[in-house]
Amino acid sequence: MDNIIEKMRASRRVLAEYSYKPALIEKGYSGQTLHINLSDNTIKPKTVTQQMKDIFIGGKGFGLWYLWNAVKADTKWNDPENEIVISSGPIGGITQYPGSGKSLVVTISPLTNSVMDSNVGGYFGPYLKFSGWDALEIQGKADKDVVVFIDGDKGKVTIEEITIDTAASHLVSKQLTELLAESEKDKKNISIVSSGCGGDHTRIGILNFSFYDLRRKAARLKQAGRGGIGTVFRDKKVAALAVKYSSLSGRSNNPADPEAITRAGVKITREINKFDDEQFRMRQIGTANLMTPMNDYDLLPVHNFKYGSHPDAVKISSEVMRSRFTQNMPDACWVGCALSCCKAVDDFELKTGPFKGEKVLVDGPEYENAAGLGSNCGIFDVDYILEANFYCDTYGIDTISTGTLIAFIMECYENGIINKENTGGLELNFGNADAAMELIHQMGQGRGFGKIAGLGVRRIKKIFAEDYGADPAFLQDIGMENKGLEYSQYQAKESLAQQGGFALANKGPQHDEAWLIFMDMINNQLPTFEKKAEALYYFPMFRTWFGLQGLCKLPWNDIIPEGNSQTDSPEKIPEHVQNYVDIFNAVTGKNIDKAEMIRQSERVYNFQRVFNLRLGFGIREHDAAPYRALGPVTEEEYESRAERYDRQLKEDVGIDPAGMSTAEKVKAMRKYREGRYKTLIDVVYERRGWTSNGVPKLESLQKLGIDFPEVIEVVKKNL
Amino acid sequence: MVEVNGISVNWEEGLTVEKLLKQMNYTFPKIVVRVNGNIVDKKYWAEYYVTDQSVVQAHHLIAGG
Structure with a gap:
């Protein structure tokens, strides 16, 4: 060295x-x-x-x-x-x-x-x-x-x-x-x-x-x-x-009111020490704590988002992940973070690739890595997940996109759209960890079929359609991308609000704008389009705020303070929102309240939407979702949850499924779900102050104070 | 019948909050339960009986990864 x-x-x-x-x-x-x-x-x-x-x-x-x-x-x-x-x-x-x-x-x-x-x-x-x-x-x-x-x-x-x-x-x-x-x-x-x-x-x-x-x-x-x-x-x-920078101290940020920040910090650190072990166990397992509940609630992506659970998921459960983390100590990616969700596996011996036989430190895995590289590809092998996680990081490729695009390729392979000749000999069936690992090496090193895979789902779809004669409509249905970005790892077919949370996101389907699955699908707190739209107004605006400040959102909702259930809106964690308002004021010396906090985000959020417009995107057609994200594409998917879908056809759609073929039921379900998604978009656009084509209205931009001449010029071209 | 998060569920004699959550496969670690509007603390779930026709809210407190 x-x-x-x-x-x-x-x-x-x-x-x-x-x-x-x-x-x-x-x-x-x-x-x-x-x-x-x-x-x-x-x-x-x-x-x-x-x-x-x-x-x-x-x-x-x-x-x-x-x-x-x-x-x-x-x-x-x-x-x-x-x-x-x-x-x-x-x-x-x-x-x-x-x-x-x-x-x-x-x-x-x-x-x-x-x-x-x-x-x-x-x-x-x-x-x-x-x-x-x-x-x-x-x-x-x-x-x-x-x-x-x-x-x-x-x-x-x-x-x-x-x-x-x-x-x-x-x-x-x-x-x-x-x-x-x-x-x-x-x-x-x-x-x-x-x-x-x-x-x-x-x-x-x-x-x-x-x-x-x-x-x-x-x-x-x-x-x-x-x-x-x-x-x-x-x-x-x-x-x-x-x-x-060698002079880091608690005063490096030179805030207006350091004592107020300390007060808020002491309060939440006490909460973490008191409740984390009985709540989300972020200090013990990090975000991989989600593996087990996501499988239990039929939300863990399996086989390219076809399903939400799998019997073998127990092999990559939260507890299995926990058993592999070493040193077992709270582990933070920034100084003073008591939530400490970082996790690592020391001395992991690699079985493949350029570092084969070496013992390395694997950072993670986090939930997204384990779900994307693992269950979504039908690979329920924790050693594979650790190895794939390491190589994705050191090659410098996104674990989320990697998981989603390999899962998509596997489904294409199983459908005969591509074969061994096309993949250079890789048998990319669901569950084939060796083939998936080799594909990751090829992507990282720019070799073989990896050169195509590394282009991402949108471009892979085009190649499969143009070069291999695949049906573009089917590829569009099962290719889990929107705006060109691969979906992150939640199977959200039963949450209309989350379908919007993904596909309406400014940058593409990442869950950091909104995660509404439990509020919508389990808690039934968003029974109407208007309530879903309100959630798709508030949460993306609120969550944008973290990215303006240099903050991680996990301490907002991955520790729940005492008395939260007694508040008017427990899902917003009002006490922690107030902490953030207090900290912002204490740092900057300003005096904002919760409403102004949302307006701060709303300005930037709408500016980003206009930026998309300026670059030729950002209208309704770009908020379309692949049907796999909305409902069952194939008969196999429908049959796997037939009781649920039959009940929905009868009770929600008003169609008696008795006597219908599965293909007819899939078609009827699709018409219903696509119609609801369209209505959702209408109502969300209205709530956000946008036109029916998704363009921020001039009066909305004026109200927000971002009606700069160059912004107005872009918007006018799209009205 | 009882209503759980808007879904009708069969009621039976001796139904406690704990049994009801198990029946619903609600395994999530942070759930706030209200029975007919009253919060039932987790430590009482095993002994709190849910009467017929009750309206139960079992709100999972998770807002995402």
Whole structure:
């Protein structure tokens, strides 16, 4: 290792350098952002305006605003003017309240060709801000691989060539951390952003953000996974971004009222200590705690979202996951997070691939990885899930998209749409872990059938239809993508509200805008279209807010405070919402209330919708869902839940299923469900202040204060 | 009959909240139960009898991954 680091040190060649005096953080903002253009190696500061703070707040808001100003209506993901913008937010970096270290990354996506945002833990965002920069814009393209190093201790930014003899993201993070640290203890002051060779070979590349784990003596990785941001990163020939900041303290964010933040933090930390073990066990199992309940409630995706449960799911249950996590200690991706949902498996021996036989640290698995790579592909093998999880991360490909696209390919294979000849010999039946693992290696390394798979479901559908004569309508029904992004891992056929939560999401079907399945399907709290629409107004707006601030949403609803059930709206966790209002005010010195909190999000949410319009998307046709997301596509699916569907036909549709063939029942059910989805969209658009085509109305934008001339111009073209 | 989250379910003598949740396969760890509008604390589920014609809300407190 020493030899490798010495070679890296000797190879360092500075292409551009910018010295600065780090701005003092004032009430959560440094007041400056950093713009880097890799085409001409320029490094420039920009001033954060009051309008930016008032309208866009930070995080995703800053990312969208900068990207809007950087691109044109016809900019593509691989055009030099496309940017990757990273920003935390005004609350990001506080250490007194759990879940306060997130970064938001924004770019034009190679999957959707529209605006993508992805949130991620790790130390980069907070260290970037404390180094003096509220956001980082990376624009242009380098000629050769470069590393951008922001040294917040010395007040220096460099663009450098450094010989890194590996593309594996876990090694890039490790080696750069070694290179830049002055001691073992100093490693915790460094965070690396890297992708991996998957970003070179697929459209589902991710960014790995590191944080150094002093107990494990390892650079751990958290992922900005959605939408192929790593692919853009590698297209710009960025090998890595690095930040160093050594003066972290509880006062680094310099809030207006630190005592108020401490009060809120102490209160929720007590809740976590008292209730987590009997509630969601985030400290013990992390988000993998969802594996068992999702299977119990018929929500765990199985066989490309055909089903919601499987008898073998017990082999990858929450408890099985727990049994594999090592060190069994609370584990956080940012300082001071008492919820501590990070989990890892140490010394996992790999059976395949370039690191076969090596013992590695696997970060995770989290619920999405286990469900997507496992049950959705019919693979109920925890060792496979761990190995696939490791390789996806180090190749730098999105576990969610990987799971969904392999599941789709498996269904195509089982239907004879493709065969062994097309896949280069891979027998991609559901449950074939060896074939799935090989496909992941091919995707990561840009080999064989992996070159097609790595394009994502939307482009795979086109190839299967054009080259293999598949029925495009059937592929559209079973290919689980919307807007070009693969669905995340919940089987939501019985929740109309969640169907909207997925397909109406600005960036594509990711559950971080709304997760309404239990409220809708189990609790029956949303029995009317109007109530569903209200939920699809409130929750996406509320949840957008986390991404403006640098916050993780898990401490909002993965710990429930005492007395919550006595409140008017327990599902909103009102006490925790008030905590967030209080913390925002305590950091910024402002005085918002819960209503203004929603308006902050609503401005950014609508701006993102208009941004989609500007790039040629963002109208009703782009909110269409594949029928697999709404109901049973095949007779096999219908028959698997025949009692449920027959009852629905009789009681909800008013058709007596007796005497009908299964094909007739599938058709009748489809007509009913597609009609309801259409009505849902109508009612949601109305509630959001949009036209029937999904375009924000001018008066809505005026009310929100985002009626800038360039915004109005885009909207008018679409009215 | 009793109504659970809007669904009609058979009632039987000796039906407790605990039995009812088991019958519904409601295994989720954080459920708030109201019987005829009154909250029933989890520690009383095994001994709280649900009478015929009761309206039960079993609200699962989860708002997503």
